[in-house]
Amino acid sequence: MIKDPFGRRERKAERERKAFYDSLLNADRRTFLKLSGQAAALAVAGSAIAPHSFQLVELLKAAENETEPQVSFRFAYISDTHMFDKGMTHRFVKAALKAVQDVNALDPQPDFILFGGDLAQLGQPGELNLGKEILSELKAPVRMMVGEHDWFFDMGEKWQELFGKPTYSFDHQGAHFITLQSVHEKDFWTARKMTPMERMQTVAGLDNAVQSRFEVGEEQRKWLADDLAKVSKDTPIVVFSHSPLYKYYRNWNFWTDDAEQVQELLFPFKKVTVIHGHTHQLLTNHIRNIAFHGMLSTAWPWPYAPTGLPTITIQMDRADPFDQFDGCGDGAVEVRKDGEVNKNYNFWSRNPFKVSYEMVASGTPAKPGPSY
Amino acid sequence: MRQTLARRILIALSVVIAVAVTLGLARLTAHASSPSTAVSTKASQSKWRVVTACDQRKTVLVEGYPDNQPLPPTKARQVASLLTDLMQYCNEEVNARIASDEHIFLSVNGSAFVQYVPGRALPLLLVNGGKQFTQRDQAIWKAELTRMVDEGNKLFHSSKLGTNGISCDMCHPNAANTHPETYPKFQTQLKKVALLRDMINWCIENPLEGKTLADDDPQMKALEAYILSQRAGKTIEPGKH
Numbered sequence: 001m002i003k004d005p006f007g008r009r010e011r012k013a014e015r016e017r018k019a020f021y022d023s024l025l026n027a028d029r030r031t032f033l034k035l036s037g038q039a040a041a042l043a044v045a046g047s048a049i050a051p052h053s054f055q056l057v058e059l060l061k062a063a064e065n066e067t068e069p070q071v072s073f074r075f076a077y078i079s080d081t082h083m084f085d086k087g088m089t090h091r092f093v094k095a096a097l098k099a100v101q102d103v104n105a106l107d108p109q110p111d112f113i114l115f116g117g118d119l120a121q122l123g124q125p126g127e128l129n130l131g132k133e134i135l136s137e138l139k140a141p142v143r144m145m146v147g148e149h150d151w152f153f154d155m156g157e158k159w160q161e162l163f164g165k166p167t168y169s170f171d172h173q174g175a176h177f178i179t180l181q182s183v184h185e186k187d188f189w190t191a192r193k194m195t196p197m198e199r200m201q202t203v204a205g206l207d208n209a210v211q212s213r214f215e216v217g218e219e220q221r222k223w224l225a226d227d228l229a230k231v232s233k234d235t236p237i238v239v240f241s242h243s244p245l246y247k248y249y250r251n252w253n254f255w256t257d258d259a260e261q262v263q264e265l266l267f268p269f270k271k272v273t274v275i276h277g278h279t280h281q282l283l284t285n286h287i288r289n290i291a292f293h294g295m296l297s298t299a300w301p302w303p304y305a306p307t308g309l310p311t312i313t314i315q316m317d318r319a320d321p322f323d324q325f326d327g328c329g330d331g332a333v334e335v336r337k338d339g340e341v342n343k344n345y346n347f348w349s350r351n352p353f354k355v356s357y358e359m360v361a362s363g364t365p366a367k368p369g370p371s372y
Numbered sequence: 373m374r375q376t377l378a379r380r381i382l383i384a385l386s387v388v389i390a391v392a393v394t395l396g397l398a399r400l401t402a403h404a405s406s407p408s409t410a411v412s413t414k415a416s417q418s419k420w421r422v423v424t425a426c427d428q429r430k431t432v433l434v435e436g437y438p439d440n441q442p443l444p445p446t447k448a449r450q451v452a453s454l455l456t457d458l459m460q461y462c463n464e465e466v467n468a469r470i471a472s473d474e475h476i477f478l479s480v481n482g483s484a485f486v487q488y489v490p491g492r493a494l495p496l497l498l499v500n501g502g503k504q505f506t507q508r509d510q511a512i513w514k515a516e517l518t519r520m521v522d523e524g525n526k527l528f529h530s531s532k533l534g535t536n537g538i539s540c541d542m543c544h545p546n547a548a549n550t551h552p553e554t555y556p557k558f559q560t561q562l563k564k565v566a567l568l569r570d571m572i573n574w575c576i577e578n579p580l581e582g583k584t585l586a587d588d589d590p591q592m593k594a595l596e597a598y599i600l601s602q603r604a605g606k607t608i609e610p611g612k613h
Contacts, residue, residue, distance in 0.1 A: 084537045090537075091536070091538075091579070121537060122537075205529055206545040207546045300543050300579075303543075303545070306548070320561070321543075321574075321575070321579070
């Protein structure tokens with residue numbers, strides 16, 4: 001195995017791939033036959049079209065699954081596309097189309113695709129219509145989540161017209177899924193006599209002190225408690241929330257004001273995973289029985305906040321501004337039969353990075369990275 | 373002419389003699405005032421006396437008077453008058469020196485000694501024409517600085533620098549990841565040494581798809597002012613990253 005000169009954790013998959021090829025050389029006949037089908041697929045992919053690292057990881061995973069407890073199912077995610085309605089050549093639209101192509105190329109196809117919120121940049125009907133049109137190209141079914149950029153122009157009117165209620169739950173393959181609207185804010189606009197557009201632009205800015213902080217709100221917490229009352233405590237719970245359901249960095253609204261009260265409702269369950277958008281970065285946290293995973297944006301990566309970063313997060317390197325797609329991407333989530341969850345980050349300009357449930361559970365503090 | 377020359381020589385000679393006599397006298401005086409016993413302290417040998425005002429911020433050093441004897445009344449009145457003058461400047465720390473030749477020198481707040489003529493204005497800050505900066509002056513400076521930084525703040529958070537709706541803060545909240553303290557540096561992607569403004573222009577031209585600003589454009593200056601103000605306190609490390 002080659003020594004990684006830069007020691008990037010993100011290169012783990014590359015190292016694993018190398019090990020996979022090496023294992024082919026050393027395999028006995030029986031193992032070789034078992035693996036050769038996959039190897040052929042890799043070889044073809046490598047010569048005919050540019051190999052898609054994301055798919056290579058999936059194949060690797062398939063090989064691993066021969067011995068490990070099986071993955072029950074996978075779903076993919078696309079998040080934070082932040083589209084402007086400025087034509088199909090706008091860089092954020094191109095990035096969204098790239099993600100759609102990416103996910104459509106997955107073989108096997110995921111059970112469904114989570115859209116993680118912030119489809120639009122300024123909540124304009126044109127932006128949301130364009131977003132819906134682009135997402136309609138996806139082959140697998142899409143589960144929609146709302147973000148603050150979709151909401152604060154008309155307080156969710158257009159979004160709900162296109163996609164329905166932002167708060168809902170469903171069961172899939174023995175797991176219980178919950179989607180929340182976690183970007184409610186207390187009224188800061190009426191007293192300031194803001195227009196809808198001013199309100200939207202205030203919320204869209206990360207580093208302004210004018211807006212309120214995100215919250216799930218009392219009404220929705222009540223709904224959540226009622227919903228969870230119907231679910232057995234052994235059922236794996238997966239929560240989709242646009243804002244992280246914990247307190248990371250208040251100044252940038254990487255924050256949910258009533259996070260503790262929401263967590264309290266989730267503590268009685270055996271295994272809970274929260275998948276959130278908004279933070280545009282590789283982000284991992286663990287509070288008691290709850291694992292938290294951030295999603296990548298397709299539009300741009302955020303820097304890590306100066307304080308409050310969960311200690312177990314392995315930071316991604318600073319993005320190269322000269323490469324539009326660096327630090328951006330999409331990904332997938334593997335839900336195992338035992339309810340554990342692995343999170344794949346499919347970086348477009350880097351090697352993929354997998355945050356396994358073992359990594360989260362071990363809770364080893366990661367070294368501070370180079371980002372800020 | 374010759375007469376004049378002779379007279380000059382005479383004058384020069386008399387000056388030399390006078391200096392020699394003075395030096396001799398000084399030596400004699402030194403001998404006379406030197407202690408006759410070995411127990412006397414070093415302080416008692418000093419040839420000056422230090423008078424400190426009640427605020428502990430004004431001192432007068434009187435040369436030629438040992439500090440173990442009271443000052444003669446005329447000298448004491450001179451010192452008192454000088455201290456009264458100095459006490460008007462409550463906030464300043466002033467060290468005065470009355471030289472043997474009666475010239476007065478002042479050091480204000482630790483600056484170099486300058487001559488002082490009683491009755492004239494205190495040589496406070498020479499760069500400011502002898503006047504102190506007022507709170508109003510300072511308020512103006514602060515307001516001007518804030519105005520420039522605020523202007524930069526607005527531009528940084530506005531999409532008007534570009535054409536596609538994108539603004540600087542979308543990738544750089546609080547100017548994070550701009551690292552102004554690391555410029556100048558060799559920007560590998562540009563293949564040349566870049567200043568902060570070169571990267572600002574790169575961002576305007578590429579992600580924002582706008583028109584670059586001239587180096588001395590007030591908008592460029594304001595952007596630099598905002599970015600630097602957000603990163604205040606960071607160690608300057610040119611070339612890092």
